[in-house]
Amino acid sequence: MALLNSSCCSTPPPPSSLLPFRKFTSNSLLLRVSALRPLRRHSAQNRLSLRLKASIAVESPAISGSDRGGDSPKLLLEVKDLSAVIAESKQPILKGVNLTVCEGEIHAIMGKNGSGKSTFAKVLVGHPDYEVTGGSVVFKGENLLEMDPEERSVAGLFMSFQSPVEIPGVSNIDFLNMAYNARRRKLGLPELGPIEFYGYISPKLDIVNMKIEFLNRNVNEGFSGGERKRNEILQLAVLGADFAILDEIDSGLDVDALRDVAKAVNGLLTPKKSVLMITHYLRLLEFIKPTYIHVMEDGSIIRTGDISIAKVLEKEGYKAIAAA
Numbered sequence: 001m002a003l004l005n006s007s008c009c010s011t012p013p014p015p016s017s018l019l020p021f022r023k024f025t026s027n028s029l030l031l032r033v034s035a036l037r038p039l040r041r042h043s044a045q046n047r048l049s050l051r052l053k054a055s056i057a058v059e060s061p062a063i064s065g066s067d068r069g070g071d072s073p074k075l076l077l078e079v080k081d082l083s084a085v086i087a088e089s090k091q092p093i094l095k096g097v098n099l100t101v102c103e104g105e106i107h108a109i110m111g112k113n114g115s116g117k118s119t120f121a122k123v124l125v126g127h128p129d130y131e132v133t134g135g136s137v138v139f140k141g142e143n144l145l146e147m148d149p150e151e152r153s154v155a156g157l158f159m160s161f162q163s164p165v166e167i168p169g170v171s172n173i174d175f176l177n178m179a180y181n182a183r184r185r186k187l188g189l190p191e192l193g194p195i196e197f198y199g200y201i202s203p204k205l206d207i208v209n210m211k212i213e214f215l216n217r218n219v220n221e222g223f224s225g226g227e228r229k230r231n232e233i234l235q236l237a238v239l240g241a242d243f244a245i246l247d248e249i250d251s252g253l254d255v256d257a258l259r260d261v262a263k264a265v266n267g268l269l270t271p272k273k274s275v276l277m278i279t280h281y282l283r284l285l286e287f288i289k290p291t292y293i294h295v296m297e298d299g300s301i302i303r304t305g306d307i308s309i310a311k312v313l314e315k316e317g318y319k320a321i322a323a324a
């Protein structure tokens with residue numbers, strides 16, 4: 001098995017200034033329902049007439065950014081010695097996580113239940129349930145820990161949650177239109193009205209193989225597990241992201257749905273975009289081929305290597321990869 005250290009870029013990382021950590025007092029996730037304004041509805045027929053065709057690139061890039069671009073890969077995210085506690089109880093969960101991600105790389109984190117994988121992902125997006133107690137996170141040369149969750153999102157970070165929430169009374173299309181416009185406002189771009197947005201979102205439905213009817217349904221309300229996962233990837237396709245964190249997008253998916261979701265993720269990848277997947281299963285990694293696999297145990301990354309790690313885990317379990 002090839003074991004590597006978790007540093008992957010040849011370019012030296014920029015110095016990270018360890019500024020005071022900020023406690024997030026509100027969950028100002030980009031998709032703030034309270035900010036919703038009523039958007040005009042359009043008939044399914046109108047929507048269909050606006051529908052554009054998209055070509056879906058499905059190739060899975062199993063190679064690093066450096067292999068694709070020719071130039072040396074650019075550092076995207078650098079996590080050093082990150083520790084975090086549960087905000088309420090002060091229970092330590094992350095205990096010195098180190099991870100370096102370059103543009104175009106696909107990283108996967110595996111690990112036993114309760115080892116801290118989702119917590120790590122949520123700390124990266126600024127979830128208010130956790131308090132960072134040490135270490136640093138630099139994203140595109142900026143101190144990520146100084147940004148509020150919305151700023152992180154605008155900076156290009158996206159997280160698909162393990163259990164996507166329902167938002168009763170808010171249709172998917174209104175929700176996505178609002179979220180997309182919030183992003184555009186932050187970027188100083190004009191907002192898209194419902195018709196323009198419909199033209200923008202329609203081809204993306206093809207990417208995730210979702211029926212148009214899902215746009216008019218309330219966000220995740222009554223969605224099956226697989227439909228929720230597809231909807232998460234639709235959000236990613238709409239909002240775009242330089243760094244997407246996908247927390248167990250494979251859970252609860254049947255084989256065809258897994259293939260669809262993986263195809264959609266692969267279709268969204270470019271040599272500059274990076275992904276961090278959290279998964280328990282080799283099957284996802286056979287569809288979305290990772291550059292690196294990391295194993296997390298008790299709040300830190302104890303091993304980094306290639307796909308062979310996942311194969312060993314599948315065959316022999318975590319005892320084969322226990323911390324030395």
Ligand SMILES: Nc1ncnc2c1ncn2[C@@H]1O[C@H](COP(=O)(O)OP(=O)(O)OP(=O)(O)O)[C@@H](O)[C@H]1O
Pocket residue numbers: 086093111112113114115116117118119120129
């Ligand atoms: N908000 C919270 N309140 C209480 N305990 C929490 C909270 N968040 C995380 N934990 C605890 O922290 C530990 C790590 O949880 P986390 O969800 O990060 O694990 P995981 O590696 O993603 O697990 P799984 O593979 O089961 O999804 C668990 O023991 C969990 O119960």
